[in-house]
Amino acid sequence: MIKIQNLTKKYIRGKKNIVDALAGFDCKIKEGEVWAVIGPSGSGKSTLLNILGGLDKDYSGKVIINNKDLKKYDLNYYRRHVVSTIFQQFYLIPSLTVEENIKLPIIFGKQKNKEELNERLEYLLRKVGLTKRRKHRPNELSGGEAQRVAIARALMTNPRIILADEPTGNLDSKTGKQIVDLLLELHKEEKTTLIIVTHDLSIGKHLNNKIELLDGKRKK
Amino acid sequence: MIKYALQIVFRRKLRTFLTSLGVTISVVLLSFIIFGMQGLDNMLTNEFTSRFRPNEIFLTQQQDLGFLSMAEIDENGEDENEEEPVVMNKEFLEEIEAIEGVEEARGVFVIMNLQIQVEEYSRKMENAIISGWNAYSTDPILGEFIAGDEVLEDGCVYVSKRVSSFYDVEPTDLLGEKVTLSPFAGSIYSTQTRGFDEKEYSYQICGVFDIGMDRNDLVLTANDAKVLLADLGDFDSGEDYVKEIGFSQVSITAVDEEIVSDIKDKIEEDYGVLAITSDDLLSFLNDITSALTFALLLFAVVSAIVASVGIINTMIMSIYEQTREIGIIKAIGGSNLQVLGIFLIQSGFIGFFGGLLGLLIVYLGMYFSDPYLVEILRDNNFNVEQFFQFDPVLTTIIIIASITVGIIAGVYPSVKAAKLDPVKALSFD
Numbered sequence: 211m212i213k214i215q216n217l218t219k220k221y222i223r224g225k226k227n228i229v230d231a232l233a234g235f236d237c238k239i240k241e242g243e244v245w246a247v248i249g250p251s252g253s254g255k256s257t258l259l260n261i262l263g264g265l266d267k268d269y270s271g272k273v274i275i276n277n278k279d280l281k282k283y284d285l286n287y288y289r290r291h292v293v294s295t296i297f298q299q300f301y302l303i304p305s306l307t308v309e310e311n312i313k314l315p316i317i318f319g320k321q322k323n324k325e326e327l328n329e330r331l332e333y334l335l336r337k338v339g340l341t342k343r344r345k346h347r348p349n350e351l352s353g354g355e356a357q358r359v360a361i362a363r364a365l366m367t368n369p370r371i372i373l374a375d376e377p378t379g380n381l382d383s384k385t386g387k388q389i390v391d392l393l394l395e396l397h398k399e400e401k402t403t404l405i406i407v408t409h410d411l412s413i414g415k416h417l418n419n420k421i422e423l424l425d426g427k428r429k430k
Numbered sequence: 431m432i433k434y435a436l437q438i439v440f441r442r443k444l445r446t447f448l449t450s451l452g453v454t455i456s457v458v459l460l461s462f463i464i465f466g467m468q469g470l471d472n473m474l475t476n477e478f479t480s481r482f483r484p485n486e487i488f489l490t491q492q493q494d495l496g497f498l499s500m501a502e503i504d505e506n507g508e509d510e511n512e513e514e515p516v517v518m519n520k521e522f523l524e525e526i527e528a529i530e531g532v533e534e535a536r537g538v539f540v541i542m543n544l545q546i547q548v549e550e551y552s553r554k555m556e557n558a559i560i561s562g563w564n565a566y567s568t569d570p571i572l573g574e575f576i577a578g579d580e581v582l583e584d585g586c587v588y589v590s591k592r593v594s595s596f597y598d599v600e601p602t603d604l605l606g607e608k609v610t611l612s613p614f615a616g617s618i619y620s621t622q623t624r625g626f627d628e629k630e631y632s633y634q635i636c637g638v639f640d641i642g643m644d645r646n647d648l649v650l651t652a653n654d655a656k657v658l659l660a661d662l663g664d665f666d667s668g669e670d671y672v673k674e675i676g677f678s679q680v681s682i683t684a685v686d687e688e689i690v691s692d693i694k695d696k697i698e699e700d701y702g703v704l705a706i707t708s709d710d711l712l713s714f715l716n717d718i719t720s721a722l723t724f725a726l727l728l729f730a731v732v733s734a735i736v737a738s739v740g741i742i743n744t745m746i747m748s749i750y751e752q753t754r755e756i757g758i759i760k761a762i763g764g765s766n767l768q769v770l771g772i773f774l775i776q777s778g779f780i781g782f783f784g785g786l787l788g789l790l791i792v793y794l795g796m797y798f799s800d801p802y803l804v805e806i807l808r809d810n811n812f813n814v815e816q817f818f819q820f821d822p823v824l825t826t827i828i829i830i831a832s833i834t835v836g837i838i839a840g841v842y843p844s845v846k847a848a849k850l851d852p853v854k855a856l857s858f859d
Contacts (some may be wrong), residue, residue, distance in 0.1 A: 265761060265852045290763025301758045301856065305441045306434075317431050318764040363762070 212239040212262070212371070212403065217271035219257050219426075231257040232269070233426040239405070239419075241276075241370070244397055246414045247407040249423035255407040258423070259375045262405065263295040264288045276370070290319045294364035296393075298376035300356040302348040302363075309335065309344040312362045319367060334362040337396060354385035358392065365396060372397065374406045378413065390416070431768060435775035438752065446780060449744040452737030453784025453832050454791065460730035461792040461828060467723040468824075469817040474715055477642065477812065481570055482708035484687040487694055489526075489680040489703045491515050516701045517676035520669075526682060529696060531689040537677030538563040539655040546589075546648055548597055548635070549608040555596045556614050558647040562655020563681065567637060571681075573644070574813075576601045578637020586636035588649040594638060601638040609635050609648070613662065631658050642812060652677075737784065738839035745777050745843035749850075756847055757855030766848040773844035774837050781836020785829050793820070 217235040220228050232254045239245055247255050260266040261273060264285045273280040275292065283292070294315075302311045309331060316327060335341045338358035348356055357377060364372055374393060378386030390406070390413055397404040406413065414420055422429040439446050516522065518537065526535040539562035546555040565582045567575040572588065582588055587609060594601040612630045633650065650658070656668030665671040682697075682705075684690050694705040749756070756769055796818040803817045 260853050263761065265856075286763055286765040289761065295761055297761075297856070301754070301761070303755055303758060305437050314434075314759075315762040317434060318759065318762065318768055367763075 211241050211274070211276060212237075213272070213274040214238070215272040215274075217258070217261065217269060217273060219254070219261065219266070219269045230426045232261075232271075234271070235423075235426065235428055237421055237428065239403060241403055242401050243419055244394065244404045244417055245406070245419040245421060246417040247405060247421045247423060248409065248411065248414045249429075250409060253423040254426040255409075255423055256375055257426075259295065259373050259405070259407050262371070263293055263373050265295070286318075290315060291367055292369060293371040293373060294367065294369040296357070296360050296364050296372065296374040296377050298379035300348070300353075300360045300380070302356055302359055304348050307345050307347055308340055308351070308359050311348070311359055312366055314363060315367045330366060330368075334365055337399075338362045338392065352385075353381050354388060357381060357385075357389050361389070361392060361396065365400060365402075368400070369402065371403045371405070374404070376408055377406065378408065378410060383412075386410070386413075431771060432775055435772040436779060438748070438772070439776050439779050442748075445744060445747075446783065449740050450780050450784035450787060452740035453734075453781050453835060454788040456730055456733040456737045456835070457785050457788025457828060457832055458791050458795075459733050460727070460831075461789060461824075462795070463723065463726040463730060464824060464828075465792070465796065465818050465821070467719055467726070468821065469819060471716070471719045472819065473807070473812060473814050473817065474719070475712060476814075478708065478711055478715065480813070481573065481644070482711060483570055483683075484708050485684045485690055486708060487682040487684065487690060487697070488706045489518065489682065489697065489701075490678070490706070491518075491703060516703055517674070518678075518680050518703065519672050519674075519676045522676065522701070523680065526680065526697065529693060531684050531686065531693055532682055533685045534683045536563050536681045537652055537672070538679040538681055539650075539652065539659060540678040541650075541655060541659065543614050544611045545614040546593060547610045547612070548593070548604060549610065549632075551597050553597065554612075555593060555647065558611075558614075559645045560611065560648045560650065560655075561646055562650040562658070563652050565649050565651075567639075571641075572639040572646075572649070573641035574639065576638045576640055578605060578635075578639075582636065582649065582651050584651050584653050585633055586651070587633040587654075588637040588639055589635050590647050591638065591640040592645075592647055601640070604635045604638055607635045609633055611648070611658070629662065631661075734835055738835055741777055741780055741836055741839035742843060744780070745773060745840050746846070748776065749773070749843055749847045752847070753850065753855050753858040756850050757852050757858065760850075760852035761856060769850075770844045770848040773847050774840050777840020777844070778833045778837045781832045781834070781839070782829065784836070785832025788832070789825060789828060796820075 214235060214237045217232050218230070219232040221231055222228050235254070235258065247258060249255050257266070261269050261280075264280065264283070267281065267285065275283070275288075280288070303314065306314065312331060312334060313327070316322070332341075335344055338361055340355060340358055340362070343351065343355060348359070351359065357380075372393070377389055377393065381389060393404060393406065396402075406417070408414065520537075523535045523537055526532060541560040541562065544558055544560055546558045547553070565572065565588060567578065567580045569575075576591065578588060579586065589604060589609065591601050594604050597604070610630050610632045633654065653668065656671050659675070660666070660668045660671040663671060663675070665674070682693065684693055690707050690709075694707055697703060697705045759769060759772070800816060800818050804814055807814050807817065
């Protein structure tokens with residue numbers, strides 16, 4: 211369960227120019243639900259995701275994740291085991307192979323059973339259709355393949371919440387649809403809470419739960 | 431995490447290699463200084479210990495050896511503590527021999543300003559250093575005794591290999607030859623009188639020795655020496671000379687090396703002469719090599735600082751290149767400490783690689799130069815088998831020091847990387 215109350219985030223640009231990226235945002239998302247956060251550029255979508263992803267802790271208001279205030283979490287633990295973020299630019303490590311990129315979050319977490327990890331890796335590679343491309347490096351992959359690697363990496367640690375920030379933004383519409391379908395399929399299988407941030411209204415149409423943001427506020 | 435950090439290092443092989451070269455140069459400099467000074471120290475220590483037995487004490491007048499006597503010289507150039515010197519004569523020798531723990535005390539004359547001429551040859555070896563004492567072939571102070579009589583008798587002399595080299599003959603060729611000693615008028619120390627340089631003293635060569643780098647060209651018996659000195663100095667007899675002038679030095683053999691320092695203290699306190707033991711010489715030698723090593727190490731430290739600056743520069747460049755990766759690592763749960771670790775592993779590896787490369791160069795240099803160095807030293811009468819010696823402990827210390835330099839140089843860039851804000855790092859272009 212994600213409960214957000216009066217979430218406010220201000221950016222200070224210059225001496226007097228204060229921009230309200232989020233201005234008293236509220237919402238409630240139940241565990242296992244899929245939500246779309248839609249809105250134009252500068253409406254605060256990415257700011258919201260950065261806060262939910264534990265990347266930005268400089269905010270006011272309350273963010274409750276699984277009945278615990280986000281500010282009380284160890285953010286490293288939170289980012290390793292509770293939440294995973296998929297970015298528009300994929301953000302893969304160029305020197306690592308597909309499977310090394312997918313395994314990367316494990317390096318920074320508590321080491322699990324090696325057998326279990328390998329099983330999980332094989333399962334995810336199969337799911338994202340990259341078993342044969344496991345030894346390839348990111349520069350040898352297409353945009354869609356790179357985003358599938360990022361999805362597999364996000365799921366590697368079995369997080370309960372997946373945040374996708376414009377996951378189709380760098381892809382053509384056909385590949386973009388495939389990626390969204392993959393995300394929805396994995397959400398069903400893994401029973402994760404999925405929040406997709408997008409300005410692509412066609413994605414929003416497929417989803418029942420929508421948050422529309424405008425100037426940092428939820429559009430009524 | 432280590433594998434990932436090393437992958438980043440290997441991603442930029444040329445830069446890693448060039449940065450490591452700074453450490454390599456420091457290590458080469460440092461290692462040659464340490465191993466070279468260690469080799470020098472060992473060589474000199476071996477030379478000393480082969481000449482001086484640990485149960486021996488040498489006595490000399492304080493003014494003879496200023497550097498060991500701690501003489502306090504006032505502004506007029508005089509020793510403030512100077513007292514009337516004790517004459518190291520026959521009575522003095524008897525008193526020394528009476529000290530508990532003294533086995534034997536031998537008087538030694540040191541005679542300067544004489545020249546040596548072997549009768550067979552016309553050339554004269556000028557400015558020879560001659561000593562007079564009751565020597566025997568196994569005396570360690572003679573170095574290696576090549577051939578000749580076991581005990582030196584009156585009328586006989588031992589000559590050093592330097593004399594045979596001077597005449598360009600084999601040392602044993604001199605055995606049985608007649609040798610003449612006469613005053614050397616050209617010495618800057620001599621104040622000659624008419625007829626003085628006509629004096630000559632002849633002896634038979636009964637032994638030859640190789641004393642290495644030391645200067646002791648000819649050894650007379652103490653008896654012959656005092657007769658010679660009495661005649662040169664216009665004394666009535668040798669006994670008269672010894673009574674008035676005394677021996678130049680006294681060589682004492684203690685029954686046990688454990689009591690050498692007690693004997694030394696007692697003699698210095700009671701007689702005011704300078705007593706030198708093998709420990710004194712070794713510690714003096716050690717002080718010189720330590721001071722020299724320290725001075726040379728300063729160069730290596732400067733070089734290490736330059737290498738550190740190189741590593742800092744490379745690591746800062748690396749942070750700029752990896753800013754987005756740092757953001758990714760943080761976004762997937764990497765902590766500040768883990769990011770710090772990744773960068774410290776990188777800088778530590780650069781130090782390690784540089785150190786390893788430096789040691790490899792040093793060992794190859796040592797391996798190939800050692801035979802030539804040993805040959806040169808042997809030509810100069812040093813008895814060495816090997817100059818540079820592989821020291822696994824020092825090698826380990828040098829490797830650890832290289833890694834430490836790398837890590838220390840990497841601290842600032844690593845802290846900078848660890849403190850990066852993940853959101854800003856991810857949006858960095």
